[in-house]
Amino acid sequence: MFIDYAEILIRGGRGGDGAVAFRREKYIPKGGPAGGNGGKGGDVFIVADPNLHTLLDFRYKKDYFAQDGKPGGSSLKDGKGGENIIIRVPPGTLIKNAETEEVIIDADTPGKQHLLVKGGKGGKGNSNFATPTNQTPRFAEKGKSGEQIKVILELKLIADLGLVGFPNAGKSTLISAISEAKPKIADYPFTTLEPNLGIVRYKNYNSFTVADIPGIIEGASEGKGLGLQFLRHIERTKILLFLIDVTSENIQKDYKILINELKQYSPLLAEKPAIIGLSKADLLDEKELKKFKKKKIRNTDAPVVLFSSASGYGVEELLETVWYYISGNY
Known part of the structure; x- marks a missing residue:
């Protein structure tokens, strides 16, 4: 079946939260802050795949969300970043903002990758907030939300x-x-x-x-x-x-x-x-x-x-x- 129009929702992953943690080592009763940073949320990319000729897949799957970043850990361990996702479309697909119908990306070159939305930034752990007057901060930063957009996919065949x-x-x-x-x-x-x-x-x-x-x-x-x-x-x-x-x-x-x-x-x-x-x-x-x-x-x-x-x-x-x-x- 040939489908040349689709609307989908795309969202970057949320950044992981920073951690509140303190050093816990033998003979060091009062260790300093050791909370790691949260991982960055995954990005969403669009790539033109020459093996695709229709937007049929987008009739059945409407939401494309990248993976969230992992929260920070103790001992200054940063959280793992969320995995990116790649959305494959036929060459000749226009990606438009569904609200304004402005063309965001023209996926006309096979194999070329375009960044569509960015994942959220990971939050900073409490180790980043120590000051001379507050050497044991008991707070950390929350991760940021990823970008979100509803887009129209419109296929225009490329032929000689x-x-x-x-x-x-x-x-x-x-x-x-x-x-x-x-x-x-x-x-x-x-x-x-x-x-x-x-x-x-x-x-x-x-x-x-x-x-x-x-x-x-x-x-x-x-x-x-x-x-x-x-x-x-x-x-x-x-x-x-x-x-x-x-x-x-x-x-x-x-x-x-x-x-x-x-x-x-x-x-x-x-x-x-x-x-x-x-x-x-x-x-x-x-x-x-x-x-x-x-x-x-x-x-x-x-x-x-x-x-x-x-x-x-x-x-x-x-x-x-x-x-x-x-x-x-x-």
Whole structure:
């Protein structure tokens, strides 16, 4: 199950209390203060784990508390510090303050560790409070509470290529044809209900990742259909591939609707380098194929590639164009 949103409570460990103790040694009836300091509370870290692809685990566990520090002991023995905890999230996860929705951490680099909350400081033992006028202090300092915060985890997939198109435009068929991903495919709209991520092996041991999101309909940027829920997953892609069914009654209008939805959601998204793929070329006869091979889309410089995932027609040309763009040649 793909889960891309979660809310969790995170707390650093409490610092251990300082100890009140005195030296008790043979022939020394009145030893001085010997209370040790409390241990520091554990910290909480976030790390992006490339082996994770969903926030599913956070649906079942909502609280993440680091271990408390141990109290100080006698004979000037300090308490042991609380163990840190590391929360692992998929790369591309944003960590936001749940109250302000301010982004605290962008966990976009696999393996990089981020400190999220600090544990409390351990209290000082009574050995720290001896003075010339009070050589036997009978008090110690309490440990401090750890930091606490409620956060939102929001996953944005990181991919080289993002597939954009109406429901049933052939996005899932394409990703299954060019990668090992096996999304659900059927001949009706909204077959894809959650994003799919595929890895495409290309010539000379090259590879790139593809993100397939549920189909966009007119009004997606306003929350219609499933588009708004998943549009954020193509925000981090390098390039976009607009997929339009070649049997559409008005290809130019379809492109206009798709690009307008992206602009309304995020103007920056609409400015990404793009390729236009006319899918389902296997449904055309020879005469129509020649006509569509010369097809141009107005108001864009994006190259247009005619292809069929079912028959394989034009797929190699499409992959060459995608790799050319991913390599920065645009």
